[in-house]
Amino acid sequence: NTLAVGLATIAILIALKHFYPKSPAPLIAVGCGIGAVAALGLQAHGVEIVGRIPTGLPPFEKPDLSLIEGLWAAAAGIALMSFTETIACGRAFVQSGESLPSPNRELLATGLSNITGAVFGSMPAGGGASQTAVNRQVGARSQLAE
Structure with a gap:
């Protein structure tokens, strides 16, 4: 089934x-x-389904600062790789007439979104080739589509 x-x-x-x-x-x-x-x-x-999906916004969670010492090195490496992919995709998919993305603005936007999302239990954000390629393929033109 x-x-x-x-x-x-x-x-x-x-x-x-x-x-x-x-x-x-x-x-x-x-x-x-x-x-x-x-x-x-x-x-x-016999087809399994996800089940009940909670509605509304997730609750605010105070970050556990005791984890910083053990995770900072790995987190910095992941953040660097995510930033590299984000800016590389932004530059690879720029079309004629569009300006190149600013690395500083991309880093600031990704960092702020991840800091904000972290206290609400979101997954880390970052740009990627697959979603950018799909958006370009279907003709998405706005930042909202990204």
Whole structure:
């Protein structure tokens, strides 16, 4: 049953890529999966679902500052790699007529978003080639799409 859902999802992705290449195929495929679970009661047929997803904003968490000493070196390395990928992708995908991204502004924006997100339990933020490529492929033009 789970295999059938997986194969159907792959079929939707391939069909949309072939017939509607500028469509948000992954979003549509996931939406179809959610709809199929609800409409066909797939959970009763052995298809596992995520379960209840909490609503609203996560609660504020005071950072555990005792972890800084043990994690700072690894965190600095990860931050450097994330920044490098963010700025490299920004420069690689710049189109004619667009200005090059400012490394200082990118570092500040990524750092502030990660500091803010950290106290709410978010995953670390950073730019990447895959999401930038998908956005460019479907014609996304605004910062909001990134």
